[in-house]
Amino acid sequence: MINFNILKEELLNSSKTLLGVGPMSKNCVDVVIEICNTHLIPIQLIASRRQIDSKSNGGGYVNSWSTETLSDYINKYDKNNLVLLSRDHGGPWQNYTEVDRELDLHDAMESCKKSFEIDILSDFQFIHVDPSVDINSAVSNIDILERVYDLYSFCIDIAKTNNKDIYIEIGTEEQIEGLNEYSEVEHNINSIVNFCKQNSYQDPTFYVVQNGSKVKEAENTGVFQNVDIDTYENDEKISQIKEITELCLSYGILPKAHNSDYLPYDTSSIYPKINLKGGNIAPExxxxxxxxxxxxxxxxxxxxxxxxxxxxxxxxxxxxxxxxxxxxxxxxxxxxxxxxxxxxxxxxxxxxxxxxxxxxxxxxxxxxxxxxxxxxxxxxxxxxxxxxxx
Incomplete structure (x- = not known):
C-alpha cells in the first residue's frame, strides 16, 4: 500500500493535481489499473456509495461489485499499489437504500458507519466524510460539523483498532455552481482542526472546495466554463478560489475540487496553477x-x-x-x-x-x-x- 505522506509532500511541493476517477464500469476500472501499472502514476478510484457499497448495504450498481469484491479485484491486478481506493461522498443518505427506506438520522448514521467500517477493513485508504445530505430537513452548518465530528471519530477509531492507515477528506456541503466564501472555509477548517487537536486525531488530508463547477447533462456549467487560459490570473472568481486553496495549504490540508468533468485540456491545466491538489471526475x-x-x-x-x-x-x-x-x-x-x-x-x-x-x-x-x-x-x-x- 502506498505511503501517501510521501505523495502528499510531492503534491505540496510541485505543480500537480491528483486525479480522482469514478469507477463507472469494469472497463473504466480496468483502464485505471492499466494506466497506473504502465505509467507508475497514482490515481484515486473514487467510489460513491451508490456505485459501490458494502455487501450488507446492498452493494451498488457498478458491475455487481461490493466494497469487498472491488477491493479484492484491485488488490489482484494493481501491481504497484498506485490505485488509491477511495470512498467518495460517504455519509448518511448517500446510497439508494437509506433514501428508499426513509431512515431517520440515527439509523442513517449507523448505516453509514457500517459502510465506513467495511471500507476501512477493505483497505480503502481515503474516506470522504460528507454529511451534507438530509432527506428529512434542511441542515445547518453547525449540524453538519457535528455529524462530521461523529463520523470522523468513528473512522479514526476503526482504523486504529484494526491497524489501518486512512486519510480523511472533508466535504461540508452539497456541490453547487457558486463559490465558497473565504470566511466560511476558514471557520470550518479552524473548527475541524481544533476538534482534531482536542482528540489527538490527524488533521484531514483533503478539504473539498466549491470551485464553481457543476455537471449538468454532458457539460460543466459554472465558473470554469468560460475561463481563458491566457487571462485566468485576472479572473476575479479564479482569484477567489486561489485565496481559498492557499488558506487550506496554510493548514497543511490539500484543497480538492469535485465536478471536474467535461473541462478541456487548457482549462483543466489551470487546476495545478491555482493549487487545487485534487480533481474528481466521474460521470464523463x-x-x-x-x-x-x-x-x-x-x-x-x-x-x-x-x-x-x-x-x-x-x-x-x-x-x-x-x-x-x-x-x-x-x-x-x-x-x-x-x-x-x-x-x-x-x-x-x-x-x-x-x-x-x-x-x-x-x-x-x-x-x-x-x-x-x-x-x-x-x-x-x-x-x-x-x-x-x-
Missing part, C-alpha cells in the same frame, strides 16, 4: 463509454440494438437528475448521459452479447474500443494536471 467517463457504444451501433447499422439500448437507458430514469432546467435533450442524449447506470442489468448483458456478435462480423471488439477512448481521456486529464505520461 460513463458518458464516454455510452458514446462509443452508440457510435459503433450507428456506424455498423445495428439499429434494433441501438433502439433497445436507448429504451433501457430511458426506462432507468437515471438521466432525470442530470437535466438542465428547460432541457432540450433528445432520447439519444438522455441515453448517452444515463447509459452507464444499466451496464450491470441482465437485460443489458443480453443486449451486449448481441452487440458483440454483431460487431465481430466487422472485426471490431467493443470493449477494446471503449478502453481506448477511456485511456485517451484519462491520460489527457493526467497531463493537464501536471503528470508526465511516458
Amino acid at each position: 467517463f460513463g458518458v464516454i463509454e455510452s458514446k462509443v457504444l452508440i457510435n459503433l451501433l450507428k456506424q455498423f447499422r445495428l439499429d434494433s440494438e441501438l433502439d433497445e439500448f436507448v429504451q433501457l437507458s430511458i426506462n432507468s430514469g437515471k438521466w432525470i437528475k442530470w437535466m438542465k432546467e428547460k432541457s432540450k435533450a433528445s432520447d439519444l442524449d438522455k441515453a448517452i448521459i444515463s447509459g452507464h447506470y444499466i451496464f450491470s442489468l441482465p437485460e443489458f448483458n443480453e443486449l451486449k452479447d448481441k452487440i458483440v456478435l454483431g460487431l465481430s462480423a466487422h472485426k471490431v471488439d467493443l470493449d477494446t474500443e471503449i478502453k481506448k477512448a477511456l485511456n485517451d481521456s484519462i491520460v489527457n486529464y493526467l497531463k493537464a494536471y501536471g503528470w508526465v505520461v511516458s
Whole structure:
C-alpha cells in the first residue's frame, strides 16, 4: 500500500493535481489499473456509495461489485499499489437504500458507519466524510460539523483498532455552481482542526472546495466554463478560489475540487496553477463509454440494438437528475448521459452479447474500443494536471 505522506509532500511541493476517477464500469476500472501499472502514476478510484457499497448495504450498481469484491479485484491486478481506493461522498443518505427506506438520522448514521467500517477493513485508504445530505430537513452548518465530528471519530477509531492507515477528506456541503466564501472555509477548517487537536486525531488530508463547477447533462456549467487560459490570473472568481486553496495549504490540508468533468485540456491545466491538489471526475467517463457504444451501433447499422439500448437507458430514469432546467435533450442524449447506470442489468448483458456478435462480423471488439477512448481521456486529464505520461 502506498505511503501517501510521501505523495502528499510531492503534491505540496510541485505543480500537480491528483486525479480522482469514478469507477463507472469494469472497463473504466480496468483502464485505471492499466494506466497506473504502465505509467507508475497514482490515481484515486473514487467510489460513491451508490456505485459501490458494502455487501450488507446492498452493494451498488457498478458491475455487481461490493466494497469487498472491488477491493479484492484491485488488490489482484494493481501491481504497484498506485490505485488509491477511495470512498467518495460517504455519509448518511448517500446510497439508494437509506433514501428508499426513509431512515431517520440515527439509523442513517449507523448505516453509514457500517459502510465506513467495511471500507476501512477493505483497505480503502481515503474516506470522504460528507454529511451534507438530509432527506428529512434542511441542515445547518453547525449540524453538519457535528455529524462530521461523529463520523470522523468513528473512522479514526476503526482504523486504529484494526491497524489501518486512512486519510480523511472533508466535504461540508452539497456541490453547487457558486463559490465558497473565504470566511466560511476558514471557520470550518479552524473548527475541524481544533476538534482534531482536542482528540489527538490527524488533521484531514483533503478539504473539498466549491470551485464553481457543476455537471449538468454532458457539460460543466459554472465558473470554469468560460475561463481563458491566457487571462485566468485576472479572473476575479479564479482569484477567489486561489485565496481559498492557499488558506487550506496554510493548514497543511490539500484543497480538492469535485465536478471536474467535461473541462478541456487548457482549462483543466489551470487546476495545478491555482493549487487545487485534487480533481474528481466521474460521470464523463460513463458518458464516454455510452458514446462509443452508440457510435459503433450507428456506424455498423445495428439499429434494433441501438433502439433497445436507448429504451433501457430511458426506462432507468437515471438521466432525470442530470437535466438542465428547460432541457432540450433528445432520447439519444438522455441515453448517452444515463447509459452507464444499466451496464450491470441482465437485460443489458443480453443486449451486449448481441452487440458483440454483431460487431465481430466487422472485426471490431467493443470493449477494446471503449478502453481506448477511456485511456485517451484519462491520460489527457493526467497531463493537464501536471503528470508526465511516458
